[in-house]
Amino acid sequence: MAFRPHSLSPAVRPSGHTPCLMHDFVAQSSFCSRIPLMLVDMSYIDELMTALGKEKVLLDPAERFVYGADWSPRTPDEFFPPDVVVLPKTTRDVQRTVKIAYEHEMPVTAGGGLTGMLGGAVPIFGGIYIDTTSMNGVVEIDQKNQTIRVQTGATLQEVNDAVLPYDLWLPHQPESKWVSTVGAAIACDNDSTFGVRYGKILNCLLSAQIVTGTGEILELGHRKAHFTSSGYKLMHLLAGSEGTLGVITEATLKLEPIPSMRRVDMLVFPRLGAAVDYLNRLLKAGLCIEAAHINCKRRLKFYTHTYKQKHGRDPEIPAWAEALLAISFAGDQDVVDFQRAYAVKLAKEFEAQLVEERELVDSWWTSKYTLAFDPFKQKWPDSQTKKKFGAADPGVPVGRLEEFYHKFVEVAEKHRLEIIGMNAYLEHPNSIGFSLSCAVFVDYRSEDEVKRFREFHDELCKLAIAFEGTMSTFMSDTYQKAPYLELEHGPSLQYMREVKRMFDPKGILNPGKKFPREAKKP
Amino acid sequence: MNGLEEFKDEIETCFGTSCGFCERGCPIYQAMKVKTLCMKGRNRTMLGLMQGKYEISPAVVEAAFECTLCGNCDRWCSLKNTEHTRAFREYLLKHGVEPFKEHASLVASIKNYGNPWFQPRSARNRWAKGLNIPKAAPGQQDVLFFAGCTSAVNKALVPGLVASAKLLQKAGVKFATMNQDEPCCGSTLLRVGQREAFEDLSKKNVEKFESLGIKKIVTACPGCYTTLKKVLEERGSKIQVVHIAQEVAGLVRDGKLDLRKSPERMTYHDPCHLGRLGGVFDEPREIVKAVANLVEMPNNRYESRCCGAGAGLQSAFPKLSRDLAAKRIAEAKSTGATTLVTCCPFCETQLKTVPGIKVVDLMELLLDSTAEEKEKRNGAK
Numbered sequence: 001m002a003f004r005p006h007s008l009s010p011a012v013r014p015s016g017h018t019p020c021l022m023h024d025f026v027a028q029s030s031f032c033s034r035i036p037l038m039l040v041d042m043s044y045i046d047e048l049m050t051a052l053g054k055e056k057v058l059l060d061p062a063e064r065f066v067y068g069a070d071w072s073p074r075t076p077d078e079f080f081p082p083d084v085v086v087l088p089k090t091t092r093d094v095q096r097t098v099k100i101a102y103e104h105e106m107p108v109t110a111g112g113g114l115t116g117m118l119g120g121a122v123p124i125f126g127g128i129y130i131d132t133t134s135m136n137g138v139v140e141i142d143q144k145n146q147t148i149r150v151q152t153g154a155t156l157q158e159v160n161d162a163v164l165p166y167d168l169w170l171p172h173q174p175e176s177k178w179v180s181t182v183g184a185a186i187a188c189d190n191d192s193t194f195g196v197r198y199g200k201i202l203n204c205l206l207s208a209q210i211v212t213g214t215g216e217i218l219e220l221g222h223r224k225a226h227f228t229s230s231g232y233k234l235m236h237l238l239a240g241s242e243g244t245l246g247v248i249t250e251a252t253l254k255l256e257p258i259p260s261m262r263r264v265d266m267l268v269f270p271r272l273g274a275a276v277d278y279l280n281r282l283l284k285a286g287l288c289i290e291a292a293h294i295n296c297k298r299r300l301k302f303y304t305h306t307y308k309q310k311h312g313r314d315p316e317i318p319a320w321a322e323a324l325l326a327i328s329f330a331g332d333q334d335v336v337d338f339q340r341a342y343a344v345k346l347a348k349e350f351e352a353q354l355v356e357e358r359e360l361v362d363s364w365w366t367s368k369y370t371l372a373f374d375p376f377k378q379k380w381p382d383s384q385t386k387k388k389f390g391a392a393d394p395g396v397p398v399g400r401l402e403e404f405y406h407k408f409v410e411v412a413e414k415h416r417l418e419i420i421g422m423n424a425y426l427e428h429p430n431s432i433g434f435s436l437s438c439a440v441f442v443d444y445r446s447e448d449e450v451k452r453f454r455e456f457h458d459e460l461c462k463l464a465i466a467f468e469g470t471m472s473t474f475m476s477d478t479y480q481k482a483p484y485l486e487l488e489h490g491p492s493l494q495y496m497r498e499v500k501r502m503f504d505p506k507g508i509l510n511p512g513k514k515f516p517r518e519a520k521k522p
Numbered sequence: 523m524n525g526l527e528e529f530k531d532e533i534e535t536c537f538g539t540s541c542g543f544c545e546r547g548c549p550i551y552q553a554m555k556v557k558t559l560c561m562k563g564r565n566r567t568m569l570g571l572m573q574g575k576y577e578i579s580p581a582v583v584e585a586a587f588e589c590t591l592c593g594n595c596d597r598w599c600s601l602k603n604t605e606h607t608r609a610f611r612e613y614l615l616k617h618g619v620e621p622f623k624e625h626a627s628l629v630a631s632i633k634n635y636g637n638p639w640f641q642p643r644s645a646r647n648r649w650a651k652g653l654n655i656p657k658a659a660p661g662q663q664d665v666l667f668f669a670g671c672t673s674a675v676n677k678a679l680v681p682g683l684v685a686s687a688k689l690l691q692k693a694g695v696k697f698a699t700m701n702q703d704e705p706c707c708g709s710t711l712l713r714v715g716q717r718e719a720f721e722d723l724s725k726k727n728v729e730k731f732e733s734l735g736i737k738k739i740v741t742a743c744p745g746c747y748t749t750l751k752k753v754l755e756e757r758g759s760k761i762q763v764v765h766i767a768q769e770v771a772g773l774v775r776d777g778k779l780d781l782r783k784s785p786e787r788m789t790y791h792d793p794c795h796l797g798r799l800g801g802v803f804d805e806p807r808e809i810v811k812a813v814a815n816l817v818e819m820p821n822n823r824y825e826s827r828c829c830g831a832g833a834g835l836q837s838a839f840p841k842l843s844r845d846l847a848a849k850r851i852a853e854a855k856s857t858g859a860t861t862l863v864t865c866c867p868f869c870e871t872q873l874k875t876v877p878g879i880k881v882v883d884l885m886e887l888l889l890d891s892t893a894e895e896k897e898k899r900n901g902a903k
Contacts, residue, residue: 060579061581062571062585065566065567065575066566070540113545131557136555178545179541388538444537
C-alpha cells in the first residue's frame with residue numbers, strides 16, 4: 001500500500017457537538033463531530049480480533065463512518081458511526097461477538113442494507129455494528145415443502161434469485177428488496193407490495209435462529225409447519241423487534257408458486273373512502289387481489305418518472321379524481337381475465353373510472369415494483385437532488401382513512417413541508433387493513449427543516465393513536481417513536497420491558513430503540 | 523477540498539437518497555461485503571472526508587482504488603458515480619497519497635514508450651506485418667483502424683487484431699493504421715487518477731487525428747472506444763469513433779461476409795466499456811448469432827458483471843481481480859456454453875486466466891466462421 005500517513009489526531013471520544021433535534025435520550029449518544037482513530041478501551045477489540053480474525057473486524061474511521069446513517073431524513077453531518085464493525089460469516093461468529101459485548105457491556109447493533117426510513121439500525125450509542133450482509137448464504141432449498149433456509153444477510157432479491165429456478169418466490173417485496181435483507185425485513189417488519197394476497201414477512205416466516213443478548217443461540221418458530229398452536233409464539237416477537245431481543249442469523253421462509261401472469265390496472269375515484277369501499281366490495285365478491293395501493297392524487301406524481309421522461313409532463317387524470325387505486329391480479333390468464341373484468345364491472349357502483357392510458361399504469365408499476373426500466377434511472381436520486389423523501393407510517397381504522405388524510409395534509413402544511421402525498425398499502429391477506437405512507441419532501445441540508453419533519457412525524461404518531469390506530473406500520477419504533485411507546489401501549493409497555501430484559505439482560509442490543517438506554521450498573 | 527467539491531451536491535444527494543441499490547450489481551462489494559467498497563459507501567467516504575470527520579487513511583485509499591470503474595452503479599442510479607470515483611482518485615493523489623507502484627509504472631511506461639506495457643514503440647506495428655495495410659497520411663484515407671496498446675504489443679492478443687484487419691479487407695473497407703506512430707488513448711491515465719497527464723496526451727492525440735483528415739476511427743479496444751469518443755466529442759471534433767464490433771456487424775448485416783454458422787452454444791461477455799459505458803450491446807450479439815447459437819448469462823447487457831481487469835484493479839489488487847474473473851467464468855459455465863466470446867483485450871486476457879471454458883475474441887470467431895477460412899481448415903485436414 002503506497003499510503004503516506006498524515007498527521008493523526010489524538011484519540012478522543014467525540015463530545016460537545018450534540019444535535020438539538022434528537023430526543024433527550026439520544027442526546028447522550030455518539031453523534032459524530034470527528035471520528036476518533038483509536039478507542040479508549042481497546043481490550044474488547046483485541047478479543048473480537050482473536051475470536052473472529054482480523055479480516056472480519058473493521059476499525060478504520062472511514063469504514064466505520066459509512067455505517068453511521070440510514071435512509072431516514074437527516075442532515076449530511078448527522079452520522080452515528082459505531083466504534084467497530086464486524087463482518088460475521090456464521091451464527092457462531094455472531095455468538096462470539098455478542099458474548100464479548102456482553103462481557104464488556106458494549107452496545108451491539110445489527111444491520112443489513114441500511115435502508116431503514118427512521119434510523120432503526122443506526123448505532124446511536126456506537127459500540128459494535130454487526131454487518132449481517134456478509135452472512136448471505138443459502139442453507140437449504142426444500143422444493144417439495146416450498147421452503148428456503150437462509151442466512152439473514154441475504155437480500156430479499158437474492159432469496160428470489162435463488163428460488164427462481166424452482167418456479168417459486170418469496171412474495172414479501174418491499175421497494176427496497178434489492179438491498180433489504182431477510183433479517184432487516186423481520187426486524188423492521190417492513191412493507192410489501194403484495195401484502196393483500198400474501199401478507200408481510202411474518203406470514204412467510206416459519207422459523208428463525210437468533211443470538212440473544214447473552215450470546216445464547218435460540219431457534220424460534222415451528223420448523224417447516226405453516227403454523228402452530230403450541231407454546232408462546234416467541235418468533236412473532238421478532239417482527240418489528242429491531243434487533244433489540246436478539247440478532248437474527250438464520251430464517252426458514254415459506255415460498256409460493258410464481259403466478260404465470262399479472263395484470264395491473266389503475267382506477268380513479270372521487271374520494272379516498274370510495275376506493276376503500278370498492279376494495280371491500282371486491283373482497284366480498286371473492287376476488288383474490290394480489291396488490292392494492294390507494295394513492296392520493298398528489299402521490300401519483302412521485303411514481304411516474306418514465307412517463308414524465310417520455311412526455312415531458314405529468315400524467316393527466318380527471319380533475320374530479322381524488323384517489324387512485326393501483327390493483328393487480330395474478331395467476332392463470334383465464335382466472336385473471338375473469339377477475340379483472342368482474343372488478344371493472346363493480347367499479348361503476350363506486351363512481352370509479354378505469355385509467356385507459358396503459359403508459360401511465362405501466363409507468364407507475366414499473367417505478368413502484370419492477371424498477372427495471374432501461375436504462376435504470378431511479379426516481380429517488382432524480383427527485384431528491386434538493387429534497388428527500390420522508391414519511392410517517394401510521395395505521396388507522398379502515399373507515400377513517402379519508403379523515404386521517406386531511407389531518408396529514410393539515411399537519412404537513414402546519415410544519416411548512418412540501419407534500420408528496422399519501423399511499424395506503426393493503427398489507428393484510430385478503431382483508432382491507434392498510435399501512436399508510438404519509439410522505440413529504442425534506443430539505444435535508446436544512447437543520448430547521450429536518451427538525452420540522454421530525455415534529456411532523458411525531459404529531460402524526462400521536463394523531464394516529466388518537467384515531468384508535470397505531471403510530472407504526474412498516475418502519476418500527478426506532479428512537480424516533482420511543483417517547484410515544486407508553487402512549488401507544490399503556491401499562492403493557494412494562495411487560496415489553498420485561499420481555500426485553502429476558503432476552504437482553506444488560507440492554508446491549510440496539511440500545512435506544514423502543515426504550516431509552518438504561519444506565520450501566522455500577 | 524479541491525477536486526471533490528465539484529461533486530458535493532451529488533455526494534450529498536446520494537447520502538440523502540441512501541437507497542444502496544448500487545450494492546446489488548457491484549462486483550467488488552459482492553466479493554468483499556465492505557460498505558466503503560461500493561458506491562453508496564464510497565460517496566459517504568468522500569462526504570466524511572469533505573466534512574473533516576477523518577483524514578486520509580488506508581481504508582480511504584482502498585475505497586477509491588478498489589473499484590474497476592465498471593459503471594454498474596451508474597446503471598442503478600442517475601448520479602455520475604464513476605466520475606465521483608475518478609475524481610476521488612485524483613483528489614487523493616493531489617493530497618499526498620503516492621500512486622500504487624503498479625500504477626506508477628503504467629504511467630511511466632505511457633510517458634516513455636507510448637504504451638503501458640514497457641514495449642518499444644517499434645513493437646506497436648508488429649501485428650500488421652504482411653497485411654499490407656497502408657499507413658495513414660493526411661487526406662489519404664477516411665477510416666483509421668486504431669489497434670490500441672494492449673492488443674498491439676501482446677502476442678497473445680495479436681490474432682484478434684489480425685482477424686479484424688482481415689475482415690475489413692474481405693469486406694472491401696479501405697482503411698489505414700498509424701503504425702508505430704499510433705498513440706496511447708490515455709484511458710489508463712484517466713482511470714488511475716492522472717487527469718493532467720491524460721489531458722496533455724488527449725490534446726496531442728486530437729491534433730494528430732485531425733491532421734490526418736480522417737472521418738472515422740475504428741477501435742479494436744472498448745477502452746479506446748469510450749475514451750477517444752468522449753475526448754473527440756468534448757473537443758468538438760467531427761471524427762466519428764466506432765468499435766470494431768459495430769463496424770463489422772454492419773458488414774455482416776449487409777451480407778459482405780460469406781459466413782458459415784455452427785450449432786455450438788456460445789455465450790457473450792459484455793466488456794464494461796463497450797456495453798454499460800459505451801451503450802453497444804446488440805452488434806456483438808448479432809455477430810455471435812450469425813455464426814453460432816447464442817445463450818445469455820444471467821447477468822448480461824446493462825447487468826453484465828465486470829471481469830475484474832479494469833481501472834488498475836488487476837495490477838494493484840490481483841487476487842480480488844482474479845476472484846471477479848472466476849465468478850464471471852462460473853456464470854458463463856452455468857449457461858452450458860462451450861465458448862465465451864468477448865471483444866476486449868483486457869477481458870479476454872483476464873478471463874483466460876481462469877480455466878473452465880474456452881475464451882475467444884469476437885473477431886477471431888467471425889474470421890474463423892467465414893467460408894474461406896473454414897474451407898482452408900478443411901483443406902488442411
